[in-house]
Amino acid sequence: MRILVTNDDGITAPGLRELVNTLSEKHEVLVVAPSQEASATGHAITIRLPIWVKEMKIDDKFLGYSVMGTPADCVKLGLDVFSKGKVDLILSGINRGPNLGTDIIYSGTVSGALEGALQGVPSMAISMCDFDDPKYETGAKVAEKLVDEFPWELLPEFCAINVNVPDLPYEEIKGFRVTRQSRRRYRDYFEARRDPYGNTYYWMLGDVIEDDTSPDSDYLAVKEGYVSITPITIFLTAEDVYKELKRRMKW
Amino acid sequence: MRILVTNDDGITAPGLRELVNTLSEKHEVLVVAPSQEASATGHAITIRLPIWVKEMKIDDKFLGYSVMGTPADCVKLGLDVFSKGKVDLILSGINRGPNLGTDIIYSGTVSGALEGALQGVPSMAISMCDFDDPKYETGAKVAEKLVDEFPWELLPEFCAINVNVPDLPYEEIKGFRVTRQSRRRYRDYFEARRDPYGNTYYWMLGDVIEDDTSPDSDYLAVKEGYVSITPITIFLTAEDVYKELKRRMKW
Numbered sequence: 036m037r038i039l040v041t042n043d044d045g046i047t048a049p050g051l052r053e054l055v056n057t058l059s060e061k062h063e064v065l066v067v068a069p070s071q072e073a074s075a076t077g078h079a080i081t082i083r084l085p086i087w088v089k090e091m092k093i094d095d096k097f098l099g100y101s102v103m104g105t106p107a108d109c110v111k112l113g114l115d116v117f118s119k120g121k122v123d124l125i126l127s128g129i130n131r132g133p134n135l136g137t138d139i140i141y142s143g144t145v146s147g148a149l150e151g152a153l154q155g156v157p158s159m160a161i162s163m164c165d166f167d168d169p170k171y172e173t174g175a176k177v178a179e180k181l182v183d184e185f186p187w188e189l190l191p192e193f194c195a196i197n198v199n200v201p202d203l204p205y206e207e208i209k210g211f212r213v214t215r216q217s218r219r220r221y222r223d224y225f226e227a228r229r230d231p232y233g234n235t236y237y238w239m240l241g242d243v244i245e246d247d248t249s250p251d252s253d254y255l256a257v258k259e260g261y262v263s264i265t266p267i268t269i270f271l272t273a274e275d276v277y278k279e280l281k282r283r284m285k286w
Numbered sequence: 287m288r289i290l291v292t293n294d295d296g297i298t299a300p301g302l303r304e305l306v307n308t309l310s311e312k313h314e315v316l317v318v319a320p321s322q323e324a325s326a327t328g329h330a331i332t333i334r335l336p337i338w339v340k341e342m343k344i345d346d347k348f349l350g351y352s353v354m355g356t357p358a359d360c361v362k363l364g365l366d367v368f369s370k371g372k373v374d375l376i377l378s379g380i381n382r383g384p385n386l387g388t389d390i391i392y393s394g395t396v397s398g399a400l401e402g403a404l405q406g407v408p409s410m411a412i413s414m415c416d417f418d419d420p421k422y423e424t425g426a427k428v429a430e431k432l433v434d435e436f437p438w439e440l441l442p443e444f445c446a447i448n449v450n451v452p453d454l455p456y457e458e459i460k461g462f463r464v465t466r467q468s469r470r471r472y473r474d475y476f477e478a479r480r481d482p483y484g485n486t487y488y489w490m491l492g493d494v495i496e497d498d499t500s501p502d503s504d505y506l507a508v509k510e511g512y513v514s515i516t517p518i519t520i521f522l523t524a525e526d527v528y529k530e531l532k533r534r535m536k537w
Contacts, residue, residue, distance in 0.1 A: 075331045076328070078329060080326045080490065083323065087487045088488060105328075111474045112488065115474060116476050116488070186534060186535065189531060211537050213532050216521050225366055236339070237339060238337075264531070266523065267522040267523060268524040268527075270467050271390065271391075271518040272466045272516060272518060272519075273517040276440065276445050276517035277464060286435075
């Protein structure tokens with residue numbers, strides 16, 4: 036298969052390199068990824084600034100295209116400019132840290148996969164559920180298994196999968212579970228500081244205030260040692276609300 | 287009501303000022319908006335950099351807080367730092383240009399409203415469907431009517447409305463229509479250039495390749511002269527795919 040790989044931790048991130056090394060054994064891999072960390076960029080694209088691109092080498096070996104832009108930029112560039120022919124699959128990751136619950140609306144990793152879905156290519160975001168030295172080799176094996184065995188034909192246009200992997204040795208993973216995006220959410224707060232010139236600036240901080248352990252939740256699957264697979268869409272219409280408003284609104 | 291206003295065109299944009307002027311007649315309005323244009327920032331938040339904030343005055347009158355950040359940052363800051371007490375409603379806009387179809391996943395305007403929804407406050411994104419000198423006075427009247435008459439109690443937690451207004455005099459608006467986010471989409475392509483030092487950079491361009499005129503579509507409503515109201519959610523789970531995968535996946 037011809038696989039386009041992007042991420043939001045930046046092209047030199049170990050999660051991306053582990054993924055590329057594993058997939059390259061059996062597949063043709065094209066890497067187009069941000070030149071620096073682009074976490075929490077959501078689905079930003081770069082339209083007011085030019086996008087610089089450089090070829091990236093590591094140990095004298097061509098790794099891919101390094102893009103001064105967002106994961107969504109990378110997917111668009113990869114498909115339009117750098118892929119020579121059809122791309123069969125887009126992978127975004129392996130991310131350092133989970134993308135679960137309401138967090139995913141901020142995620143550059145997830146937006147890489149959603150951009151792929153929008154462009155009509157089967158796509159997957161993949162994240163390790165740990166920030167501190169995650170076991171990317173587990174994530175890479177999970178990715179390989181999904182690339183080979185996931186029923187991609189069941190994934191309709193405009194849909195992608197969001198995969199979260201527990202930070203365990205591969206043998207200890209209990210299995211795979213199809214899940215829903217959970218209600219897990221944060222409360223944000225800010226710490227105000229003053230710069231040496233008297234201007235005020237803020238740092239954003241956050242605490243989890245609501246976990247969601249319903250049986251279908253992405254969060255519970257990972258907590259119980261399963262790989263969580265959530266099918267996600269770019270369509271945001273709230274169907275139930277749509278129907279209720281249609282019925283109730285008089286004008 | 288106490289209304290928090292943000293946008294993605296920047297705090298000095300005429301669409302925001304028209305909205306604030308109109309709403310201030312009857313409501314208490316707090317403005318927290320990006321210091322500069324933040325279009326197509328998607329749902330980015332600023333976590334790796336400090337966020338500078340300045341009080342913004344126009345004609346010696348306090349307009350609001352000018353934030354070096356994204357619309358989602360502004361909503362979080364507005365609720366946590368600058369609002370003195372409960373905020374009843376969050377409005378994001380009035381945007382210069384439509385937010386219809388698949389475009390809304392890139393929209394800073396829409397992300398302002400979705401951030402409000404995530405924080406548990408009834409929220410609305412509002413956009414004028416024209417880029418060239420839009421009739422913001424129409425948008426402001428539409429906003430005022432919705433603030434007063436929309437059945438906010440029907441909007442559950444985690445949901446917002448995405449409102450698009452045809453660029454017509456208010457008297458010529460045919461009415462309001464509850465819609466679904468349509469499949470309208472772009473093909474992107476890139477123009478490569480070389481800087482004076484020999485480096486390659488790209489400009490992103492795009493053409494609409496698919497319109498969507500199904501009777502429930504946001505695009506058709508506006509095209510026919512109606513205000514389009516689409517209820518949207520932060521939950522991206524593709525329900526049909528979830529059920530099908532649950533049924534079909536053997537592992």
